[in-house]
Amino acid sequence: MAIDKIQSESINLADTFAFTGTVTGAGGVNTPAVVVHGGTDAYGGSGTWTKVQLDTELLDTENSFNTSTYRWTPQTAGKYFIQGVFNGDASAQNLVTDNIGAIYKNGSNFNGSFDSNYGSSHDIRGNGGVSLNGTVTTIITLNGSSDYIELYGKASYGSGTAYLRSVTLIGYRIIE
Numbered sequence: 001m002a003i004d005k006i007q008s009e010s011i012n013l014a015d016t017f018a019f020t021g022t023v024t025g026a027g028g029v030n031t032p033a034v035v036v037h038g039g040t041d042a043y044g045g046s047g048t049w050t051k052v053q054l055d056t057e058l059l060d061t062e063n064s065f066n067t068s069t070y071r072w073t074p075q076t077a078g079k080y081f082i083q084g085v086f087n088g089d090a091s092a093q094n095l096v097t098d099n100i101g102a103i104y105k106n107g108s109n110f111n112g113s114f115d116s117n118y119g120s121s122h123d124i125r126g127n128g129g130v131s132l133n134g135t136v137t138t139i140i141t142l143n144g145s146s147d148y149i150e151l152y153g154k155a156s157y158g159s160g161t162a163y164l165r166s167v168t169l170i171g172y173r174i175i176e
Helices: none
Strands: 033-038 054-060 078-090 096-105 108-116 131-142 149-157 162-173
Touching: 054 162, 078 096, 078 149, 096 131, 131 149, 149 162
Parallel strands: none
Antiparallel strands: 033 054, 033 162, 078 131, 078 162, 096 108, 096 149, 108 131
């Protein structure tokens, strides 16, 4: 049997390589994974935490998201990347004073994010209102049987009505 020794200063990643045999220890599967979107405006009053109604599944690899309770209960234990992307707006210009999103684990606030109004107006409703976009991200350990994730948010405002809109929850297991 001949053994060839190859030495190289660098590998040109533009080259095409043909492998035979089995490659082990590379890659993996990042499931369960979920992407769900809140299709309904959520309103809880100024400064009130409101569970986001994530009722539209865009991706659910294990059928583990419940669109009635708005909870994700992945059935595989491990560490997970979780992100909530949300938008808050009010019915009149510059009335949103802050926009806060939080990732809840088993009914308790696990991680929150703050996005403040600096006076700039982004009229997404066509009524002179202001909107604030926010993102909350964390890495969390879930037990794979009973731990669940929910997304909450609140928008505080001076007067008028505040809403949480266009909210998306993204989650997937991290390969360790």
